[in-house]
Amino acid sequence: MGEQLVVISGGTASNSLVNLFQSLSPKTTYILPVSDNGGSTSEILRVLGGPAIGDLRSRITRLIPDGGGFKELLSYRLSEDSEEAKHEWTQIVEGQHEIWNNLEIQCKEMVRSFLIHVHMELLKKSRNPSTNFKYEMASIGNLLLTGIRLFVGSLDSAIELVLRMTRVSPNIKILPCLNTNYTYHISAQLNNGEVITGQSQISHPNEPISTIMSSSTSVHKIYDPVALHENHEDVPYQHPDLAKSQLHFSKEVNQPLNSPIDKIFYINPYGEEIHPQANSRAIQDINDSKAIIYSIGSLMTSTIPVLILKGIGMSIFKSKSPKILLLNGNHDRETSGLDAFDFILTICKAVNYSISDEAVKLNYTDIITHLMFMENPEIKVRQDDIEAVGIKCIKVSKDPMLGDDLKIYDSNDLQQKLLSIVNQ
Structure with a gap:
């Protein structure tokens, strides 16, 4: 094993833990998604194109x-x-x-x-x-x-x-999961057949969920770019759902999806499923990792977009380091109704999806070796079922200074228990 601690997750939730992560290893790599199309990022994507850099900027700012x-x-x-x-x-x-x-x-x-x-x-x-x-x-x-x-x-x-x-310390790396000058978007296919296109539309939509694309408009439907953009020749073609402004949205709106998410996948501008190759530096650092942490944050739109990229699954498999899932304290719109075992299944499914060789099927412990969860969790933890597949469950104290409504890990307890795993 190498010296590198690898943390997979974007968004603001994991930003609160960067000092703790730095204390676990002399070197830390953060691998973040580039598919967020909400807020001010949506304007940059709409006008200038390129990858979404909001999560990257947020993590850099936290580390300055x-x-x-x-x-x-x-x-x-x-x-x-x-x-x-x-x-x-x-x-x-x-x-x-x-x-x-x-x-x-x-x-x-x-x-x-x-x-x-x-x-x-x-x-x-x-x-x-x-x-x-x-x-x-x-x-x-x-x-x-x-x-x-x-x-x-x-x-x-x-x-x-x-x-x-x-x-920022030279011992810290911030790696986009895709090293690209192009825009990459994700879609979510729900269990009921609906397809929601765009990360912001999945997690923080501007419109009521009833107006989002239903199963009658298939992910493979081809749209007329000329009609969409009214003959503006210098406007690149975009999927119609992605052409809508995402500048104004509220993270406080947490209306559950019509159905659980079955699958997250990358799309081309016509909504067709594609399989991009992960950043080679991210693959290398996972291979050489001291430990891999699937951190807190949006499971479906922050962690999964990294794990489904080609090359990521095999690099996780090749790494013999501990692989730790740090369970969220609360449900969000994307995971309403899921329990901890569902989180594990979702991650394992995504990692196996990233492997193009259909003959290779990773086991639970090839992907996750430890689950860390908060005492009295909002997300149900079926500890016996999880340990039956070989994953060790570790309970972490809640921050004693906060009320019952705020589900935040006690940083000292979390640090000590992570250290015991990382240094084993």
Whole structure:
């Protein structure tokens, strides 16, 4: 086994545990999805294309050392008012906004050059009203990462430059599950036959669930791009469900799906299932891992999009390190009604899906060796059934400082129990 701790999960939930993860190993790799099409990311995808970088930016920001102004810069969002947002953006590009005050002059000019670059790309797109960028609530960190990616031509390189620029420890890697300059979307097929297209539409839809594509509109249906985009020739074709704005949504809305999710898969612009190859650096780090942690977060739209990529399943199998599922404290819209064994089955199904050789079928313990769950869990844990398939169950205390409604792990207890597994 190597020294590298590998953490698989995106989103904000795992951000709260990064300091704990760093304490488990001298080196840590975070592998994150690039399929989130909600919020301000949706505007970048709509106008400029490229991979979704919201989860990547969020993790980088969480890891930036305090002081120096970079954390505040990458966290900053423009006003919710469209006119005020445009005014703020102009001030930032011209170097006159107060957000620059805490940044050293040489860092300011380096960052500003990439923001000017993305600004010019947005201006080019503004010639067509249908690709006019909406600046309200735009993330400066997302725009910076996009500007660097457009300039250097590589998502991996853009992330590495931001990590070095912001003085994140060189022992930490942040890897996109796909190293790509293209947009990748996911769909969810429900047990009742419905197909929901787009990560935001699965987890935080703008519209009532009843309006989302039903089984009568098959995942293989071909749409007319000319009719969809009204002859705007410079607008790339998009699946109709993905052409809808996802700028405004609420994470507080948690309406259950009409039916449990049977399958998550990647799609091309026409909604057809595809099988992308995972980032080679992610595969290598899993192979050489000291331990693999499937972290807390959205199971279906944060963890599974990493696990279903080609190459990931075999790398998990080849790794002889502990493989730990850190169970969520609460259900979300995607997992309503599932118990802990269902979480395990979902992960195992996804990992086996990623393996193109149908003759290879991994066992439970090839994929998960330990389940860690919170005392008095909201998500039911059938401990006897789980241990019957060889997975060890470990109960972790709840944070004693919080009320009963908040399901948060006690960090000290979680750290000690993870250390005992990682160092065994």
